[in-house]
Amino acid sequence: MAKLWHRRLAGGITGETPVPQKPWSLINPKDQAWGCSSFMDNMQTEWIDLGRRSGLKVHRVSIGSMRLPKVEDEAVRLMRQAIDAGMTYIDTSRGYGDSEIKVGRSLKDGYREKVILSTKWSPWLQKVERSDEPTADCTYKRILESMARLDVDTLDFYQVWNIDSEEHYQQAIAKGGMLDGIRRAMNEGLVKHTGFTTHDSPENISRYIDEADWCEVILFTYNVMNQTYKEVVAKAHEKGIGTIVMNPVGGGILAEGSPVMAKALGHDRLAETAHRYLAGDANVDTILCGMSRPSDITSTLENYAKPPMTSKERGAVEEVAAKLSKANMGFCTGCKYCMPCPQGLDIPGIMHIVYLDRLLQCPETARFQYGWVANPREHNTAGDCTECGECEPKCTQKLDIMEQMKYAAKRLDAGE
Numbered sequence: 102m103a104k105l106w107h108r109r110l111a112g113g114i115t116g117e118t119p120v121p122q123k124p125w126s127l128i129n130p131k132d133q134a135w136g137c138s139s140f141m142d143n144m145q146t147e148w149i150d151l152g153r154r155s156g157l158k159v160h161r162v163s164i165g166s167m168r169l170p171k172v173e174d175e176a177v178r179l180m181r182q183a184i185d186a187g188m189t190y191i192d193t194s195r196g197y198g199d200s201e202i203k204v205g206r207s208l209k210d211g212y213r214e215k216v217i218l219s220t221k222w223s224p225w226l227q228k229v230e231r232s233d234e235p236t237a238d239c240t241y242k243r244i245l246e247s248m249a250r251l252d253v254d255t256l257d258f259y260q261v262w263n264i265d266s267e268e269h270y271q272q273a274i275a276k277g278g279m280l281d282g283i284r285r286a287m288n289e290g291l292v293k294h295t296g297f298t299t300h301d302s303p304e305n306i307s308r309y310i311d312e313a314d315w316c317e318v319i320l321f322t323y324n325v326m327n328q329t330y331k332e333v334v335a336k337a338h339e340k341g342i343g344t345i346v347m348n349p350v351g352g353g354i355l356a357e358g359s360p361v362m363a364k365a366l367g368h369d370r371l372a373e374t375a376h377r378y379l380a381g382d383a384n385v386d387t388i389l390c391g392m393s394r395p396s397d398i399t400s401t402l403e404n405y406a407k408p409p410m411t412s413k414e415r416g417a418v419e420e421v422a423a424k425l426s427k428a429n430m431g432f433c434t435g436c437k438y439c440m441p442c443p444q445g446l447d448i449p450g451i452m453h454i455v456y457l458d459r460l461l462q463c464p465e466t467a468r469f470q471y472g473w474v475a476n477p478r479e480h481n482t483a484g485d486c487t488e489c490g491e492c493e494p495k496c497t498q499k500l501d502i503m504e505q506m507k508y509a510a511k512r513l514d515a516g517e
């Protein structure tokens with residue numbers, strides 16, 4: 102029987118051609134370098150409700166597939182290692198390069214039935230075609246396209262990707278908006294559940310949580326270094342919405358091992374601290390483990406096998422994190438008052454990268470995250486700052502933004 106997405110694409114929905122499947126080699130499960138450790142063999146999986154609304158259960162640790170290895174066979178092995186270890190919720194996106202393709206291939210040979218597969222898209226973050234808009238038709242077309250890329254008949258979740266402002270939210274829920282496209286796919290049995298991801302203000306998110314009875318899960322950033330969403334995570338949990346946390350190790354800061362953070366905590370077990378911190382928050386249903394290598398899986402699961410932090414321990418590390426950010430206050434707060442930049446630079450985004458590199462001394466993470474906010478093809482890198490001076494008078498922290506752009510250009514554009 103032809104795949105549902107194939108029949109619908111053939112039925113007149115135009116768009117990017119689905120990526121054809123290449124043959125790929127079977128994985129040898131006895132491969133020592135990739136085989137599960139005895140730790141994993143002995144692991145007892147604890148199943149957690151992914152909120153009350155979805156009716157699904159997940160492992161405390163889920164699969165983040167944004168940073169899968171470049172080599173496809175390695176990516177497939179890594180995905181299967183995670184699934185074999187009991188991690189079942191998979192987060193991918195139309196916007197994560199070839200992630201959907203790699204995830205799709207890892208789900209052959211009976212793996213599809215073992216997982217909860219979630220993908221997402223929005224035109225705010227990625228226009229696949231220039232004409233892309235947050236409409237029902239466009240969203241429906243992107244759903245079919247993701248299904249084709251993943252080579253599956255159904256998606257467990259399709260999420261609105263990054264509701265970052267009231268305007269995005271209103272566009273998503275408007276008649277004929279993104280949500281209507283997802284609902285069409287749900288009515289046709291192509292998608293089972295929905296929700297959204299966000300970096301919006303806690304005040305806005307709190308309002309969305311009150312209104313959005315359609316929302317079954319929300320994906321938030323939350324970690325020991327950034328507790329901005331702690332209260333809204335709790336509110337979502339209380340309303341029965343599944344709470345999924347991205348960037349549990351601060352987008353890599355704690356995994357890289359910031360010497361500044363290590364000094365403040367008095368030890369260098371930063372990733373363990375980050376994981377035990379989140380494990381100690383009962384409002385967090387599951388975290389995304391961003392996977393690039395086998396040790397990302399084993400170390401996260403090992404940390405999650407340790408006792409979660411007590412509320413007293415959590416309070417103590419929160420105090421350390423607060424002192425650290427206070428010591429670095431006077432740096433960018435991400436308020437966005439300096440925006441927009443006539444050159445299209447994401448000023449708060451680049452300032453955050455400078456913070457990682459300069460103040461937290463995490464150059465690898467800074468370099469990695471710089472790719473998220475600056476693109477030479479779009480001429481919005483730090484080096485594209487023309488020093489027009491429009492931003493500085495608007496900066497609430499009176500920062501020397503132009504100097505920081507020069508620093509970022511030297512360190513990251515020039516790669517010094």
Ligand code: SF4
Pocket residue numbers: 441442443444445446448485486487488489490491492493502503506
């Ligand atoms: S000085 Fe640079 S960063 Fe600031 S608004 Fe002008 S171009 Fe943008």
Ligand code: SF4
Pocket residue numbers: 432433434435436437438439440448449452495496497498499500502
């Ligand atoms: S106004 Fe200043 S503090 Fe606010 S985002 Fe811009 S650079 Fe950062």
